[in-house]
Amino acid sequence: MNEIIQYYNDLASTYDQNRFSNSYGRFIDFQERKILDTLLTDQKEQILDLACGTGRLLNYASIGVDASFEMIEVAKRKFPEKTFLQSEAGHILLEDNCIDTVISFHFFMHLDHSKINEVLEESNRILKKKGRIIFDIPSRKRRNLFGYKKANWHGASSFSINDFKVHPNFKVKRTFGFLFFPIHRFPDFCRKFLLPLDSFLASSFLKEYSSYLIIELEKK
Numbered sequence: 001m002n003e004i005i006q007y008y009n010d011l012a013s014t015y016d017q018n019r020f021s022n023s024y025g026r027f028i029d030f031q032e033r034k035i036l037d038t039l040l041t042d043q044k045e046q047i048l049d050l051a052c053g054t055g056r057l058l059n060y061a062s063i064g065v066d067a068s069f070e071m072i073e074v075a076k077r078k079f080p081e082k083t084f085l086q087s088e089a090g091h092i093l094l095e096d097n098c099i100d101t102v103i104s105f106h107f108f109m110h111l112d113h114s115k116i117n118e119v120l121e122e123s124n125r126i127l128k129k130k131g132r133i134i135f136d137i138p139s140r141k142r143r144n145l146f147g148y149k150k151a152n153w154h155g156a157s158s159f160s161i162n163d164f165k166v167h168p169n170f171k172v173k174r175t176f177g178f179l180f181f182p183i184h185r186f187p188d189f190c191r192k193f194l195l196p197l198d199s200f201l202a203s204s205f206l207k208e209y210s211s212y213l214i215i216e217l218e219k220k
């Protein structure tokens with residue numbers, strides 16, 4: 001089993017608590033949901049959450065795909081009515097052209113560029129014409145600004161919006177930023193007061209200087 005899947009199998013039972021029960025996790029979760037709320041407005045869409053993990057964002061989707069058995073087990077307990085596939089993101093056990101929108105959060109950041117291409121290729125296969133894939137990715141402009149060097153697969157990849165503008169199968173539809181301030185450096189009590197300003201700056205012309213970008217690609 002690969003190192004990343006093993007890591008998440010071991011983390012599954014504490015993932016929600018570790019990552020999202022603190023003010024930093026809530027800050028990120030809030031911003032991501034705000035953006036997803038503006039992007040996912042059609043109730044009739046077939047939406048797939050790729051690398052769904054413990055199902056943090058599964059309220060937006062009807063199908064959850066993840067390679068980790070343990071992460072899926074947690075998600076199933078929260079959403080017994082959804083469909084789950086324990087599947088490698090590059091080989092999803094679904095037929096061609098059957099999904100309207102793929103969402104994938106906190107996943108691409110773990111992958112190197114060739115793996116990301118493989119996942120985009122597979123998403124392209126399962127998406128209907130004009131289907132969308134919506135994902136987050138660390139912003140390269142932000143990383144360059146602070147001289148960030150990747151430590152390991154946790155933050156393996158960063159991109160700028162332009163990198164996706166030349167993709168053969170997808171066109172960039174909309175882009176967003178989130179986490180503009182280095183919120184982990186601010187004391188707990190003031191984080192929620194920074195949210196509106198953070199969201200404002202992250203959606204302004206400065207968005208590529210946010211920590212993360214959300215990219216919406218549309219299948220050509």
Ligand SMILES: C[S@@+](CC[C@H](N)C(=O)[O-])C[C@H]1O[C@@H](n2cnc3c(N)ncnc32)[C@H](O)[C@@H]1O
Pocket residue numbers: 004005008009050051052053054055056057065066067068071087088089090104105106107110
């Ligand atoms: C940080 S978690 C994100 C979970 C969820 N999307 C969220 O935002 O809370 C990353 C997830 O990617 C899954 N994963 C890692 N590599 C994968 C792969 N090659 N194929 C499918 N899932 C993978 C892990 O099992 C883990 O559940």
